[in-house]
Amino acid sequence: MAETMYDKIWNAHAIVERDDGQTLLYVPRHIVQEGSRFAFEFLQDRGLTVRRPRQMLASPQMSISTRRRDIEEITNPDQRLTVELLIENTRKFGVTHYGLDDPRQGIVHVVAPELGFVQPGTVLIIGDSHTCTAGAMGTLAIGVGATDVLHVLATQSIWQRKMRSLRITVDGILPEGVTAKDVILTIVGRIGANGGKGHVFEYAGSAIRAMSVEERLTVCNMSIEAGARSGMIAPDDTTFDYLAGRQFAPRGASWDRALRYWRSLPSDEAARFDREIHIDAATLAPMVTWGTSPEDVVPVDGRIPDPRAEPDAERRAHMEKTLGYMGLAPGTPVTDIAVDQVFIGSCTNARIEDLRAASAMIRGRRAVVPAFVVPGSTQVKHMAEAEGLDVIFRKAGFGWGEASCSMCVGMNGDTVGAGKRCVATISRSAAGRQGRGSRTHLVSPAAAAAAALTGRITDIRKMGA
Amino acid sequence: MEPFTVLDAAAAPLDMSNVDTGLIIPARFTRKPRRSGYQDYLFHDLRFRKDGSEAPGFVLNREGFRDARILVADRNFGAGSSREQAVWSLLDYGIRCVIAADFGEILEANALKCGLLPVRLDAESCLHLRGLLHAEPGARIRVDLAAQRVTGPDGVAYGFDIPPFRKTCLLGGLDDIDITRQHDAAFLAFETAYRQRYDWLFDAE
Structure with missing residues (x-):
């Protein structure tokens, strides 16, 4: 069979x-x-x-x-x-x-x-x-x-x-x-x-x-x-x-x-x-989460959804509560959302290709909000340093840490403050995941780097050189 | 594992869906020694304010619900991180049964293995039970594992499903290691064949 x-x-x-x-x-x-x-x-x-x-x-x-x-x-x-x-x-x-x-x-x-x-x-x-x-x-x-x-x-x-x-x-x-x-x-x-x-x-x-x-x-x-x-x-x-x-x-x-x-x-x-589920790759866009569940996701060129347009009562209640926690208003263009800090790391996105993609966004610019890069392993860290990626990050004002889960789970003291908005390459945006009261938006490594450079959630397709 | 037979106890309504394990116990408490008990970390950031005082609005801080041994939640209870401490914090607080529309998969498996009974009822029944509990704080729910039946404060009974093996283990207080040891001969024969067939996996030894 x-x-x-x-x-x-x-x-x-x-x-x-x-x-x-x-x-x-x-x-x-x-x-x-x-x-x-x-x-x-x-x-x-x-x-x-x-x-x-x-x-x-x-x-x-x-x-x-x-x-x-x-x-x-x-x-x-x-x-x-x-x-x-x-x-x-x-x-x-x-x-x-x-x-x-x-x-x-x-x-x-x-x-x-x-x-x-x-x-x-x-x-x-x-x-x-x-x-x-x-x-x-x-x-x-x-x-x-x-x-x-x-x-x-x-x-x-x-x-x-x-x-x-x-x-x-x-x-x-x-x-x-x-x-x-x-x-x-x-x-x-x-x-x-x-x-x-x-x-x-x-x-x-x-x-x-x-x-x-x-x-x-x-x-x-x-x-x-x-x-x-x-x-x-x-x-x-x-x-x-x-x-x-x-x-x-x-x-x-x-x-x-x-x-x-x-x-x-x-x-x-x-x-x-x-x-079976089928997805047409050509229709996809860079995505950003807006809520406390990873299913709360929109294209970066979209807007924060309006709970009033949600027919399912339970889902509507979740959305209302989530928007309150995240401090977001329905209808806001995603790229209008200002961020407080950026984290690039975790088992989701802290391998060498992720760090290359993030560093490639920098091109001489500087981070305008605190940004922290933590390689997923010591080998990745050494590889990145051999390629000079750490220098690119540091010169742009990004922090460069030793390999750890770090701010993805916030157990080692690397946390996001209450009410602070962090754009992160991690996998979970649950309430309090990155620290009590923290607000997390999940994105790709390049998009996280771009957010650090602009201070807002950014569509990397429109990010000039 | 403490056997689970019949639980007739006060129940508390938790009107939230997608309560993930990080809300059940924030990550910063997951390193505490097991023996000192996890009851104080349960729903910590919902139960306590920043200064450590009780958050008056949270259900377990309200009269009638403090001594609950059963929780009635909503959809997707215990999603997220695999931390088993979530189950320990519930058990150490005294909760032995959570009724919800569905559960995070790892939490549900962990719960069954640690002696916490996850009961799946449809969302409407959960809502109905929570309504009854709100109307009469301290009201009791009866959970009969052998009969696979939950009886609400209004006397309405609901059946629930549980894998038969887990039911036997819970009723008898047996854990997985006890069971696996009964299969040791099969394990050793299997392992010998496996190590020959996939010998490259063991090259580095």
């Missing part, structure tokens, strides 16, 4: 199926970060041990300072303890840890593909909802909570129910100024914040095929924002070229055997998906 890629990966990892439809999946790849402290705590409380530590990686990402690579820089004792516990627990159980002193440290969703640790046709588990990012490698990448992390630590397996499949086909050529971020914001807007619930997405079509791996990672990263636990893209030559030579990638004869498996993964021509 014709199978989807999801079917194939699922079948290759299914150990036993219970009669209630729950399947025990083998977990070849598992990554922990400082948030996993609770799972380690529970593990030890129960007298258990890590079953396959060599199939794991660890790196701190959220609690660490963007100022200096030094644990002493973490002033909040709770945050500092989590970083210390990650060191202690990984040492105790023999897990490879890329800590603050390691050039491979970074946001785990950036590090996993960058090191070739995540490979096509595998299952990746991380205790973090943006695990779906790695689906861009042709992987079933699932974000879980601490109880499931505990289960994976103790058993190297996870109970899952088979999801329905939803294929999102984006065909055509993206217009100038429209990025992978705009594609996924459009998709989230169309599907709705919980519309993908119970589904695994497969992104397909010529526009997706034309994307680099880094762009695909941006797309898959926000699958969770449409309610899907996982989103994936079939591996192809772009994927294989990206993987070749990376630290954990197979070599020699192993590579050839791996490649044969990887080429068998794409969904069969005749495979049936439970749902």
